[in-house]
Amino acid sequence: MFDNLKTRVAAIGVLVVLSAWALWPRDTTTRTRGADGAYRDTVVRQINLKRGLDLQGGIHLALELDESRGRVPNCSDAIDRALRVIRTRIDEFGVAEPLVQKEGACRIVVELPGISDPGRAKDIVQRSAFLEFQMTDKQGLFRAALPAIDRALAAAGVTEAGIGRRVAGAADSARGAQAGAPASALEDLLGGARPADTAQGRRDTTRADSLGSTLGGTLSTLLFAGQMDGEFLVAEEKFVAVDAMLRHPAAERLVPRGIVWRWGVEPESRGARSYRRLYALEQRPIMTGEELVDAQARLDPIYNQAVVDFQLSRRGGRIFERETGRHVGDNMAIVLDGRVQSQPPVIRSQIGSRGQIELGSASLQEAQDLALVLKAGALPAPLQIVEERTVGPTLGADSIRDGIIAGVVGVALVVLLVIGYYRLSGVLAVAALGLYVLFTLGGLAALGATLTLPGIAGFALSITIAVDANVLIFERLREELEHGKSVRLAVDAGFKMAMNAIVDSNVAMVLTAALLFQFGTGPVKGFAVTLILGVAASMVTAIFVTRTFFLLYMSRRQLQTLSI
């Protein structure tokens, strides 16, 4: 298949293009939420190589249930509930690329890159959830106030584009201040985020909608009526602008007394577009999660629909009975940590200490999720931090600088040794090594791997493995030449005979690296991934690319001797 020299060169070309494409910097939008609670979209143009916590600074937490005040019978279930709560909260906290996942049955791992205040992060993660039941704005007070809000926003000179620009500008200047020293090209290569040129950033975050700017009604044109009173739909891409407008002082003043607005928890897609729900709710909650004892999801066999049964404490039951009696036929929003969970269900009749939420056509899965949320309001036991790793941003920056210097010096030494010893053949090998570096980094970017300091070390080591493959081939080649073979035959034999040793030794390396991946935590995993990818790429370059270079070199001339 690869006998033809042209096919070989084409195959290498394809690999190069694929790797370069994987590494090409692209715009990514991160949505974060600042301390003031406002959302911000930041667009940065960066290479798709994430830096690990040890390089960019951040906090890694492992949490377990604190059972010192009584055992928790089903820790997996309790952890599921806690996981959901923490996800919602981390979203509120406003971190780019957070990681919240369950590890094993009874542990949660939270990773927050680039956090400067670990104390606040720990507080937010450990705080117990706040659950409220609030009635939707049945009288349409919020809707009635919209024209006034539109006028006030217009008077204040707020446009959708204007709001966007301010946000982007603020984010950019924050980025600039943070960046400090000019980022070098290499830092950029290693995933150092650099703000995109401002024009680019603006175009992406603030694409003006002609409808919104020509029809006036700054805010109202962005809202679509939902299925019930007090429910609105907002296109996902306008979400940040709407959030910023509602927070604008001019608008805030005009939100009717006793009414609050809350976002739905997740965007939902309708056809090709994605929408976020916005709810106007009565400010006073009719019940909070403190009184909730239990919640269970089940399938109602009679009506064949998913329902959630919940139980309140005796005191809570009395209050709830009174409140729901007044609101039969109305929609009640279930709000967890300030976000409306699922679509507000209708209250069918007075509810006492045992209630039932009917979810209509929703699946059992959705019902189970809702039951989890309800129970999360009353966590069975507090969470405790069993492992913490925090790396400050300065240490991370030092590590990157040291890692890059060591990497560059190491590679330079290796290149000098190889070219010094093997001469022209060494140059061919180094050219293949250049491609090897490209393939490995491209592979890392394509996998979305995270680069850690041990990862950089693994990369430096895998270069020596790539060199080893070339050394095996060259030494073999020399032996064959000494046995009196012609250059062409010696090259063929050298590559063929070295193959076994290369494959066997590399497989052994990959086996140990795979075990490292299995047992390691963050940084060690990063090391294993770069090592595995590096070894794989080194086999491709040594066996295929270097050989092609030799064939190319020999195809032009009749060689009697070979510089090796």
Added chain:
Amino acid sequence: MIRIFANANYDFIAYRKWAYGLTALIVVPGMLLMAARGVNYSIEFTGGALVQVRDTAGTMDIGGVRDALTEGGLPGAEITEFGGTSEFVIRARLEAQAGVGEAAAQATAAQVDSALSRAYGHGFLIARVEAVGPKVGGELRSRALLAVLMSFVAVLAYLALRFEWRFGLAAVLATAHDIITTLAFISYMDLEVSLVVVSAILTVVGYSLNDTIVIFDRTRENLHKYKREDLAGILNRSVNETLPRTIITNSTSLAALIALLVFGGPVIRPFAWVMAFGVFTGTFSSIYIAAPVLLLIERRWPGQDARGVKARVMPAGHGGAPPPTADAKPPRVPTP
């Protein structure tokens, strides 16, 4: 062209007793030292807190930090300088106190912070915090041990498949040798055994295997080529033939590791130390442990399959398995 050790013909196998002696000379005192001092596990494995502080006011020194910590109720904390004299690493282990809860590590880290704040106000920055509960520490320790043992099994299985069980056993014994000498080295250097150092040990395993396999691959080939020669001669021949490669490859590896050691910064330095030593011990063990042990195993459990079975697993590119001919060595009679 430059050639080093071309057509070398050293009698490596004859000197194996000296090699065993050298290994013993390194390992025995190292193990004694380790027994006397105990393994210097990092807080990741024991549970505890590590706080790295950066002196921003220029007022900190080890003595002062120790006084501040003693005053704050942490008299047993270890304090070391990190990189230069303006950064300090404070380690407080939990192992000494029995029955501590999982949150104790967190509490200890907070205690360090408050003790230093009392003494130095805002004159320092916290650059790094690691707080690991004792349960997590124990888990990490058993997982690390499991990973090393599993790597043995995986390699043994792979080599048995690709070569033959004797080769696999010899390679694994050589690897075990590398781990033991590396542990002795860690003990001499008084390096802290952290997750990163354990990964360095596992990488040494990979490197050493790499070396061993290259020599065994040549042995396998030579066993077919020189059917009359005895195993000792073939092993010697294989080691000598691959010697240039061994030297060049390990020089480039060492060059990269020295760059890491010098420029890689204090975080990665223990890793670079262990790896650099590992390159030496891996090379040594491939030549002086793996090859002689293979010879030893072959003498202990002789059999024709040492030559015959390998032929079956040879890839077709090697010309296939020649049928046993008259010039093949007659099978030895197994001793009861």
